Amino acid sequence: MTRPLDTLTDALLSAARKAGADAADALAVAGSATEIDVRNGTLEQAERSEGTDIGLRVFVGRRTAVVSASDTRDETLAAMAERAVAMAREAPEDPYAGLADPDQLARDWDADALEMCDPAPEPAPAALQEDACAAEAAALGVAGIGQVQAASAGYGRRQVHLATSNGFSGGYMRSSRSVSCVAIAGEGLAMERDYDGDGRTFQSDLRAPEEIGRSAAERALERLxxxxxxxxxxxxxxxxxxxxxxxxxxxxxxxxxxxxxxxxxxxxxxxxxxxxxxxxxxxxxxxxxxxxxxxxxxxxxxxxxxxxxxxxxxxxxxxxxxxxxxxxxxxxxxxxxxxxxxxxxxxxxxxxxxxxxxxxxxxxxxxxxxxxxxxxxxxxxxxxxxxxxxxxxxxxxxxxxxxxxxxxxxxxxxxxxxxxxxxxxxxxxxxxxxxxxxxxxxxxxxxx
Structure with missing residues (x-):
């Protein structure tokens, strides 16, 4: 079962205190991403990644160290904290190192007002492939374009949570949706290429893939x-x-x-x-x-x-x-x-x-x-x-x-x-x- 990110950062801070850190902050990032590439109207490559990464920064006096991992088991968190504190004790002093003063920390923010994450469902891989194919077809439909080097569509979603030993704890979600196309004009040594692409937070804001493909083609032709x-x-x-x-x-x-x-x-x-x-x-x-x-x-x-x-x-x-x-x-x-x-x-x-x-x-x-x-x-x-x-x-x-x-x-x-x-x-x-x-x-x- 996936652990909530705020509990992960709290557990990291607790492990750091037990290991002897004077202060610490912890960052947890969880996300997924899908990328689809097509060529000649068929799927060329599909990539899917998912994971959770955690990072711990500890302070021992004015000495500091950072460790990270992608394993969120309790024994890993304890080992991270012990290693980070041991590393910090051997590090040179940095007179400028340290956490923010408590009165400097953010309070009462409204992440929802920033609309950083699209509430719409994640697109199916087939929908991404359809967008990439549409961009490629539009580029190839422009006279003078012999081939498309790359046509891609992608989607990603990421959650971030930060916590510090002096009282801060906060997080947010972020999403992204993209389409891109690289068109090639000309032949042999006279070939030229150019691109167009679009990336948005909300899928509904994304430019049409056909527009992106045509624009990439026109730009490539201009370079001949x-x-x-x-x-x-x-x-x-x-x-x-x-x-x-x-x-x-x-x-x-x-x-x-x-x-x-x-x-x-x-x-x-x-x-x-x-x-x-x-x-x-x-x-x-x-x-x-x-x-x-x-x-x-x-x-x-x-x-x-x-x-x-x-x-x-x-x-x-x-x-x-x-x-x-x-x-x-x-x-x-x-x-x-x-x-x-x-x-x-x-x-x-x-x-x-x-x-x-x-x-x-x-x-x-x-x-x-x-x-x-x-x-x-x-x-x-x-x-x-x-x-x-x-x-x-x-x-x-x-x-x-x-x-x-x-x-x-x-x-x-x-x-x-x-x-x-x-x-x-x-x-x-x-x-x-x-x-x-x-x-x-x-x-x-x-x-x-």
């Missing part, structure tokens, strides 16, 4: 017969599909762990302008039906809406307890962890201010430049923000997309790039990271 542009400085439009990666570099630099190590080009930038004055970057972990929503973080602190960047100015870092203590700041409720490791800072749902112009408007204003639709590799200097990435997309001439481009390298400095951004108004509001297409002037492109 690519060229290399001439080396030079041009405006670059980061397509909405990949614009979040550009903002991701800002988020990584504002991560408290990087700042505490001194390995961030934003380490001395609090109160400084890092985006255009009309733009803000808002974190809101309380958006209903969004994958990054949660009522509390992995240390039991309440999550909260906050401005990471407000009117262009960097207002704070992303902090868990330990890194907040290192920087002598207040934690922001952004601790994330799995069962086999300790907490680290992570952002939840983010939204960048959208612009007043459409993507097409920005393309028309570019004159000559590059629309980036995919990126590979990355060379980012974390201390200076120097940026270099391989890219592919569409070349624009006289404000009109003219031909496909691949094998080009984009270079610049993130601090300068981010302050020269112009956003479009095409962000998808259901994503956890809501970022529109972004136009950046004067980037260096290395082509022919």
């Amino acid at each position: 017969n690519p060229r290399k542009p001439k080396t030079g400085a041009y405006p670059v439009l980061f397509d909405e599909r990949i614009a979040g990666a550009l903002i991701g570099h800002l988020i990584a630099a504002a991560n408290g762990a990087a700042v505490a190590r001194g390995a961030s080009w934003l380490r001395d930038a609090l109160g400084q302008e890092v985006l255009p004055a009309e733009l803000s970057l808002i974190e809101d972990p309380h958006r209903p039906r969004i994958s990054g929503s949660r009522p509390f973080d992995a240390e039991g602190l309440p999550t909260q809406r906050r401005a990471l960047v407000e009117n262009g100015v960097l207002t704070g870092y992303t902090l868990d307890l330990a890194n907040a203590r290192k920087l002598d700041m207040a934690p922001t409720g952004n601790a994330a962890r799995g069962t086999s490791g300790g907490p680290s800072p992570s952002t939840w749902n983010l939204e960048l201010t959208q612009g007043s112009q459409s993507r097409a408007d920005l393309i028309a204003e570019m004159g000559t430049g590059l629309i980036v639709t995919s990126m590979i590799g990355a060379t980012i200097n974390p201390n200076t923000g120097d940026y270099s990435r391989g890219a592919a997309g569409l070349w624009v001439e006289n404000g009109v997309p003219a031909y496909a481009v691949s094998g080009v390298t984009i270079a610049g400095n993130l601090r300068d790039m981010l302050r020269r951004m112009t956003p479009a108004n095409d962000a998808r509001p259901w994503l956890s990271r809501v970022v529109p297409s972004l136009l950046v002037e004067g980037l260096t492109l290395a082509g022919e």
Whole structure:
């Protein structure tokens, strides 16, 4: 019989106390996932996973250790606690280690209001296969598509429970539903591929698989017969599909762990302008039906809406307890962890201010430049923000997309790039990271 997760975490804390821990926290995660892949209209692969994982973090003074297991028997819990305490006694002291103060802990949250779990029944494998087949058929139905590399559909459900020895105990359920398709256009060495996909918390919100297949096909066709542009400085439009990666570099630099190590080009930038004055970057972990929503973080602190960047100015870092203590700041409720490791800072749902112009408007204003639709590799200097990435997309001439481009390298400095951004108004509001297409002037492109 499967044990309730709250009883598992309570049992882990009790075992830790018996083993000699001064304090502890315990995390239990139970879930199931089904993934269906099809090829040529028939089932290619079906995967089903189910399990419960548990993790225990103990403190002996300022020394700490973490252990994990997937066996929930009482004797395993006792052995975990004994091993964790023995490991902690041998670990070096960490002056910043420790649980939250009781008055910092989350209280009176409403997980139901966040709609993190779809109450609809789990779809049968046959229903997932039908969606994957529909996406594949739609892609193959577009003229010029010779094959589909992958068409998949999946469903997952996960329950999480966290408990600490100083009084916190809380949990929630989360579900996810997805469909994706990768289409291939062209033949031989001239083949090009692209993809589309959708993932939602509620199955009823999912885009139609036929739409996903057609979109993947059209994107693959756009990439046929690519060229290399001439080396030079041009405006670059980061397509909405990949614009979040550009903002991701800002988020990584504002991560408290990087700042505490001194390995961030934003380490001395609090109160400084890092985006255009009309733009803000808002974190809101309380958006209903969004994958990054949660009522509390992995240390039991309440999550909260906050401005990471407000009117262009960097207002704070992303902090868990330990890194907040290192920087002598207040934690922001952004601790994330799995069962086999300790907490680290992570952002939840983010939204960048959208612009007043459409993507097409920005393309028309570019004159000559590059629309980036995919990126590979990355060379980012974390201390200076120097940026270099391989890219592919569409070349624009006289404000009109003219031909496909691949094998080009984009270079610049993130601090300068981010302050020269112009956003479009095409962000998808259901994503956890809501970022529109972004136009950046004067980037260096290395082509022919």
